[in-house]
Amino acid sequence: MQITLTRPDDWHLHLRDGDALAAVLPHTARQFARAIVMPNLKPPVVSVADAAAYRARILAALPAGLDFTPLMTLYLTDRTSADEIRRAADSGFVHAVKLYPAGATTNSDAGVSDLANCDAALAEMERLGLPLLVHGEVTDPAIDIFDREQVFIERVLQPLLARHPGLRVVFEHITTQEAAEFVAGAGANVAATITAHHLLYNRNAIFTGGVRPHYYCLPVLKRERHRAALLRAATSGDARFFLGTDSAPHARGAKEAACGCAGCYTAHAALELYAEAFAAAGAHDRLEAFASFNGPDFYRLPRNSGQVTLLQETWTPPASYPYAGGDSIVPLRAGETLHWRLLD
Ligand SMILES: NC(=O)N[C@@H](CC(=O)O)C(=O)O
Numbered sequence: 001m002q003i004t005l006t007r008p009d010d011w012h013l014h015l016r017d018g019d020a021l022a023a024v025l026p027h028t029a030r031q032f033a034r035a036i037v038m039p040n041l042k043p044p045v046v047s048v049a050d051a052a053a054y055r056a057r058i059l060a061a062l063p064a065g066l067d068f069t070p071l072m073t074l075y076l077t078d079r080t081s082a083d084e085i086r087r088a089a090d091s092g093f094v095h096a097v098k099l100y101p102a103g104a105t106t107n108s109d110a111g112v113s114d115l116a117n118c119d120a121a122l123a124e125m126e127r128l129g130l131p132l133l134v135h136g137e138v139t140d141p142a143i144d145i146f147d148r149e150q151v152f153i154e155r156v157l158q159p160l161l162a163r164h165p166g167l168r169v170v171f172e173h174i175t176t177q178e179a180a181e182f183v184a185g186a187g188a189n190v191a192a193t194i195t196a197h198h199l200l201y202n203r204n205a206i207f208t209g210g211v212r213p214h215y216y217c218l219p220v221l222k223r224e225r226h227r228a229a230l231l232r233a234a235t236s237g238d239a240r241f242f243l244g245t246d247s248a249p250h251a252r253g254a255k256e257a258a259c260g261c262a263g264c265y266t267a268h269a270a271l272e273l274y275a276e277a278f279a280a281a282g283a284h285d286r287l288e289a290f291a292s293f294n295g296p297d298f299y300r301l302p303r304n305s306g307q308v309t310l311l312q313e314t315w316t317p318p319a320s321y322p323y324a325g326g327d328s329i330v331p332l333r334a335g336e337t338l339h340w341r342l343l344d
């Protein structure tokens with residue numbers, strides 16, 4: 001059994017910077033032709049000039065012989081101007097702007113405190129068709145962590161789309177049935193990415209026999225009915241759902257800690273993990289649209305040429321991969337069997 005696909009892209013990825021970037025980039029570049037690169041560096045990528053410099057660092061870190069194009073994003077702040085949005089749209093290499101509600105996730109301290117402050121930027125994005133990518137969780141500590149995504153729909157996303165009905169929005173890394181239903185019922189300007197880990201696991205994975213920090217990410221894994229709804233959405237054939245790994249490397253010590261960082265590392269085996277989820281749903285034939293067609297169609301970019309092949313064959317990712325500063329990263333499924341293998 002094998003699956004052959006048009007070369008896919010990753011529409012939500014964390015590459016970090018410096019030695020960490022050099023450590024993780026080969027994994028993604030081996031699997032994907034392009035990736036939407038998240039701007040949550042320290043300090044964040046807030047201007048087109050920042051994005052140009054970051055893009056150059058990514059290309060400099062790319063091993064010879066790998067063909068990979070980073071698609072850059074800006075980090076929306078309360079101070080992002082309409083001028084900066086115009087420069088982004090004109091740049092040719094900035095493809096979206098990312099909303100992190102302040103405090104919602106890793107490196108989001110510089111995020112937006114109130115979307116009302118961003119109205120000029122959002123109006124310009126709506127006018128120019130530049131997509132807004134959202135980390136869709138409210139930060140209100142009174143809201144249960146498992147409900148923060150669905151409350152975000154009511155409190156932030158619906159009012160935002162009411163104010164800017166033409167704004168193109170990607171609801172990133174959706175984790176709930178409510179989010180999948182919201183996107184399915186929204187207009188052609190609203191899409192969503194879905195991670196492999198949210199298709200494969202429910203929240204039990206975080207607590208199997210003890211606390212398992214490598215399954216902790218944000219938005220946190222939800223109960224089984226949500227996983228099932230995400231898998232239905234991903235395999236539905238609806239073109240507004242597409243692949244975004246949210247591969248988010250953190251050093252082992254930062255994950256295995258009293259207050260561990262959020263993020264699952266999946267870049268080493270991204271397509272294998274998605275293939276497993278789609279195969280379990282009997283939807284092998286739907287993987288290509290999800291991984292290779294729906295994303296570029298939404299972003300108004302050409303689909304890739306060339307193909308990749310996945311074989312139904314077992315292999316075991318190592319216990320860890322080298323990371324920056326002599327540290328290591330523990331990948332998802334470290335030391336456990338995978339059932340698909342991407343051919344080189
Ligand atoms: N997904 C995560 O759990 N973490 C991401 C941030 C994010 O995408 O929210 C990270 O940058 O580590």
Ligand SMILES: [Zn+2]
Nearest residue numbers: 105135218219
């Ligand atoms: Zn996020």
Ligand SMILES: [Zn+2]
Nearest residue numbers: 014038246248
């Ligand atoms: Zn992310």
